[in-house]
Amino acid sequence: MSGAYYWRRLGYALITLFVIMTLNFIIFRIMPGDPVSLVLSPEFTPEVRQMLREMYGLDQPLWTQYLLYMKNTLAFDFGRSFVTRQPVLRELLARLPNTLMLLGTAFVLNVVVGVVLGIKMATRQGSRLETGVTGVSLFLNAMPSFFVGLLLLLTFGYYWPIFPIRGTMSVPPPTEFWPIIFDRIHHMILPVTAVSLSGYGSWYLYTRNNVIGALGQDYVLTARAKGLTQREVLYRHAFRSVLPPIVTLVFLSLPGLITGAVITESIFSLYGVGRYLVDATLQQDYPVVQGCFFVIALAVLACNLLADLVYGLVDPRIRLR
Amino acid sequence: MSELVVQDLRMYYQSRRGQVRAVDGVSFTLAPGKALGIVGESGCGKSSLGITLLRLLPPNGRVMGGSVRLGGEELLTMDEETFRKNIRWKKLAMVFQGAMNALNPVLTVGSQIAEAILAHERVTKEEAERRAKDLLAMVGINPARYGHYPHEFSGGMKQRAVIAMALACNPQVIIADEPTTALDVMVQAQVLKAISDLRQRLGLSLILVSHDLSVVAQTCDEVAVMYAGKIVEHGPVEEVLVRPRHPYTQGLTQAFPDIRADRAPIVSIPGTPPNLLSPPSGCRFHPRCPLADELCAREEPELVEKGAARHRVACHQVSVSGEVAEVRFA
Structure with a gap:
């Protein structure tokens, strides 16, 4: 390096x-x-x-x-909230785990579903299945997550109430370990689904298009000519060569977790950083807003740096000796 | 070592507007250890022929008939898994057009050679690596560069690495598709020399696909001239290139400047290669041929020996004894 x-x-x-x-x-x-x-x-x-x-x-x-x-x-000292008179940092840290758990799960789901589906469908380009999957993905990708979220809430929280419509846990919360875990997951399902449904599409399309591009390259034809199996050709050659941009995109998208939380947490009334920021803005609670902005900016910068670093690791052409 | 026999091979691309007859009734026999050059203009089906032999067709490419036999074994109807394991690279290897992109940019050159060995033989990784290094040395690349990436190689080195890769499993036939096209003349000469040396040393058969007559003349024993998906003339290099009979071949040879001759203007064949969706009736060259008559437009000529032994021509205007008018393209 x-x-x-x-x-x-x-x-x-x-x-x-x-x-x-x-x-x-x-x-x-x-x-x-x-x-x-x-x-x-x-x-x-x-x-x-x-x-x-x-x-x-x-x-x-x-x-x-x-x-x-x-x-x-x-020094991460953002002062005290005008509204609650509590130190901003403490309030922020209290909410961060909820945000990270919810959006972290959704993010991992988005990337994994999008990338895996993208690879699979790239090999069936033009088939009825692929056309269908791409169409549905495009449609969902075009839907804003708050709209999907509201639809889900209406359907599975109100008309057919199998999921809670708000919060991250029941009030009062269960006391034993497994019931707590179950209660958390139960509350997370709708928001995670809302974020994933409208979020996996871009990963799917990006991966699919890149893999299709790679499959048309001479080196993939060579790999096939060498008598490698379909799997080896697809993963070791085609997917491996599109890995660098995907990994970079993963890191560049990470800060979006926090900003994306703003909408999701408001809709599902979750106790997280996003809603904290929205409430603070509405209440003109400047120390809180200032603190949130700083943390988000820090996250964006850190992830950009990380993306540069990781790109060098996965792409030998960027790697410097 | 075994003989490669191609008979009446037809491969059409299916398109919305009909079938594109890229390979349309091609027959030839390649004896062990011989080199056959396939020449023709862009789009005459010569590259399609290569990928048809290795069964690497794109989804819309379909073999419509004919047979390809290697050592008596039919390749076209063999099941995919057997073909992949036993034929691809093991008996029939390929050096691709524009080898600049034939190496995966994110994998080391050495590992891409070793991977071919590992795909076909039960050897350890160390053994495969050792053999890959030997192969690199064989084409004049320092084995220490095993772990380097393609972007760290020069164009000529990449091309030679691709040739080394083709030799990985000791194939019987190598199909080289425009192996020197993107290289400058000096490097091209090096690469051609490497191919010829290795071929003689290892007793390989070679099919060299090229649009460059001089490359074929330098490297091959025989040459087949393709036009619009068909072979129009086939024979020993010195026969075909020195005494071309088919008007198209005559045109091709005239399109190449002779370094020793007076400064004669370079002539080109007027017109464009036909649309393979609906090729012309009769002889496919007749719309561009100065000698064409009514018979040429009506009836397709057969590829038969005329004049000299093993010199086959598909032209109505060439007499049985091989006599033909000299064609001058303006």
Whole structure:
């Protein structure tokens, strides 16, 4: 590996992070309204108001505020929520596992179903089965996940109530281990299905098209001529050669987990990062929004870096000696 | 070593507008250790012939009849699994057109050679690797480059690696489809020399598909000229290229400049190769042929020996003794 290349990448990432943090600071300063007025009841006297402004550091010059903000943000100290008065980081961490579990499961399902189906169908291009699968996948892919989610809720939560319509667990939750697990899974099925139905399609189409392209290459014809089995030709030659872009795409899509959570969690009323962000925005809870933005930005940058790194590992042409 | 006998082989591509007769009644016999060149314009069916022999047809390609026998064994009706295991690469190997892309870019060159051995023989990975290294050495590539990727090879090296790969299972026949097309003249000469040397050393039969007469003249014992899916002239290289009889072959040889001759203008054959969806009646060359008469348009000439021994021509205008008017294309 050439160290210089990766150091440069890291440098770009840090510069980007700095720019994002700065924008994140500016956005909330130029928005109309005084944050303090949101927290405070109008009945407070001007003296109390002034005291609170000092407490939040809002009486300091902008420059000082900026430096303080940078210092605290880098230490993952996002302050306290205006609404709950709890530290933002703690609230964020409490919700993160739910989000990761739900969207992580859906994401893995999307990639696995999409890629496997894509490979299988690429070998049957033009058959009735493949035409059908591609048509259905295109249709589902074009459906927004919130629409699919609402349909599912209506069908399997309301008309035919076999799944819960909200939340990540029953209230009160079961106490034993297996019932807890079962209860969690029971609550996850609808949201995961909604995300997967509208999400696997792009993986399917991407894989299918790339594998079909690879199957038309001379090296695949050579592999067949060598007397390799269909399986060997398909996996060792065709699929192996389209693996690099797919792996890269996996890493580049990871940050989408968090942003995608915004919609899904709102619809299924889940206790996760996405809904936290939506609620905070609606309630003008700036420290929370700022904290969420920072975490998302960090995730995007980290995944981009990782994608660069992994691409080098799976594609010998990029690998540097 | 065994003889390859192709008889009346027909392979049509099925398309929405009908059948494309890419290989239409091709017959030839390739004796062990001999090299046959197949020449013709683009789209005359010469590459299709190669992939038909190895049964690597695309989904719309279908064998419509004929027979291909290697050492007396019929290949066309053999079941797929037996053919894959016992014939592909083991007896019939191929060097593909544009070998630039014949190697998978994400696998090491060595492993792609070893994989061919492992597919057909019960040997250990180490043994396969050792043999792959020997093969690389045989075509003049340092065996230390076994673990390198195709993009680390030059064009000529890649082509030679592909030839090494074709030799992996000691095949009886190698079909080389435009093996030197993408290479510059110097590298082309090296590769052709490598092919000829190996062929003589290993006693291989070779089918060399090319549009380049000079390549065929250098490498082959016999040449078959294809036009619109059919062989129109076939015989020993010196016979066919020095005394071409079929007007099409005459045109082909005139289209090549002679380095020793005066600066004669290069002539080309006017017109374009026929649409194989609906080939012309009678002789397929008659619409472009200056000698064509009413018989040519009506009746298809047979490929028969005329004039010299083993020199077959399919032309009404060539007499039984091999006499034909000299054709000058403008």
